[in-house]
Amino acid sequence: MKLLYPSSWEDYELIDSGDGEKLERFGKYILIRPEPQAIWERSKDQLEWKRLAHAHFSREQSDKFRFTDEVKGGWKKLKEIPESWQVNYQHNKLNLILRLALTGFGHVGVFPEQGENWNFIFDTISGWNLSKPKVLNLFAYTGAASIVARTAGAEVTHVDASRPGLNWANQNMQLNQQTDIRWVYEDAFKFVKREAKRGNKYRGIIMDPPPYGRGPDGEKWTLHEQLNGLVKVSRQLLEEGQSFFILSMYAVGLSATVGLNVVKTHFTPNDPEFGEFYLRSKQERNLPMGTFVRFKFS
Numbered sequence: 251m252k253l254l255y256p257s258s259w260e261d262y263e264l265i266d267s268g269d270g271e272k273l274e275r276f277g278k279y280i281l282i283r284p285e286p287q288a289i290w291e292r293s294k295d296q297l298e299w300k301r302l303a304h305a306h307f308s309r310e311q312s313d314k315f316r317f318t319d320e321v322k323g324g325w326k327k328l329k330e331i332p333e334s335w336q337v338n339y340q341h342n343k344l345n346l347i348l349r350l351a352l353t354g355f356g357h358v359g360v361f362p363e364q365g366e367n368w369n370f371i372f373d374t375i376s377g378w379n380l381s382k383p384k385v386l387n388l389f390a391y392t393g394a395a396s397i398v399a400r401t402a403g404a405e406v407t408h409v410d411a412s413r414p415g416l417n418w419a420n421q422n423m424q425l426n427q428q429t430d431i432r433w434v435y436e437d438a439f440k441f442v443k444r445e446a447k448r449g450n451k452y453r454g455i456i457m458d459p460p461p462y463g464r465g466p467d468g469e470k471w472t473l474h475e476q477l478n479g480l481v482k483v484s485r486q487l488l489e490e491g492q493s494f495f496i497l498s499m500y501a502v503g504l505s506a507t508v509g510l511n512v513v514k515t516h517f518t519p520n521d522p523e524f525g526e527f528y529l530r531s532k533q534e535r536n537l538p539m540g541t542f543v544r545f546k547f548s
């Protein structure tokens with residue numbers, strides 16, 4: 251079991267957490283956002299948080315410790331903050347630029363805990379001596395992993411059920427001076443089943459399924475009910491030989507061993523890595539941010 255966190259990221263910092271919230275810096279801007287897992291007390295006092303922060307996304311009080319995607323609340327600007335801005339992420343020869351913005355769900359367009367996966371994707375693809383290996387990114391959100399794979403030389407298929415998300419990912423691709431990512435606006439499971447029927451194969455499969463979601467035609471995604479089926483069909487899409495697979499999940503209450511068991515049901519990796527992602531803070535109360543399972547065949 252591994253505990254991984256994004257290390258030495260100048261543009262991101264978890265400053266503090268507690269009382270159902272977290273205080274984070276993304277580049278020059280500091281934000282307060284809900285964090286239902288932070289059931290401990292904050293270490294800096296609340297006035298200090300407000301003094302530091304540029305914007306505060308607050309949930310309705312009664313909702314504070316509830317785990318739900320349907321966050322009721324909104325942003326309150328405490329200082330000047332632009333509509334959107336950029337952050338950089340560096341790792342070896344990777345210099346990733348990401349566009350951030352304050353969204354209505356309290357998201358900003360990046361999940362910083364994914365940094366360790368970006369390193370894995372970049373290093374794995376760069377280490378292969380393959381011309382344009384194909385990589386599939388499911389539930390791909392604003393596309394950080396897609397762009398990392400593309401930058402490392404992959405031919406990338408990016409699947410997501412949100413049009414604004416696809417537009418955002420396209421903007422991120424352009425910011426990184428990349429081209430030719432294949433954008434697919436479709437239910438992830440439906441797409442995977444169709445690819446299996448067509449006999450298409452990929453050298454890398456990345457999936458970051460949410461606990462619940464909807465496809466463009468209202469297809470219902472429920473992680474607990476469908477993850478096993480999705481991983482089962484994905485097995486048919488992964489090339490023999492050099493290849494990799496990454497599953498990450500932010501589903502509170504699901505241990506990393508759950509993901510590992512699902513993956514081991516359908517794949518036979520020698521030494522899968524699995525564990526928890528977290529965000530490190532100087533206050534020594536690190537935030538757990540979901541689980542991962544990943545492996546590569548070389």
Ligand SMILES: C[S@@+](CC[C@H](N)C(=O)[O-])C[C@H]1O[C@@H](n2cnc3c(N)ncnc32)[C@H](O)[C@@H]1O
Binds near residue numbers: 391438
């Ligand atoms: C990246 S995941 C979120 C992961 C994050 N760790 C979390 O749970 O908050 C969410 C993405 O999945 C997409 N999504 C949700 N349901 C989907 C579906 N049925 N098919 C394809 N994409 C879907 C959403 O549009 C969104 O971009």
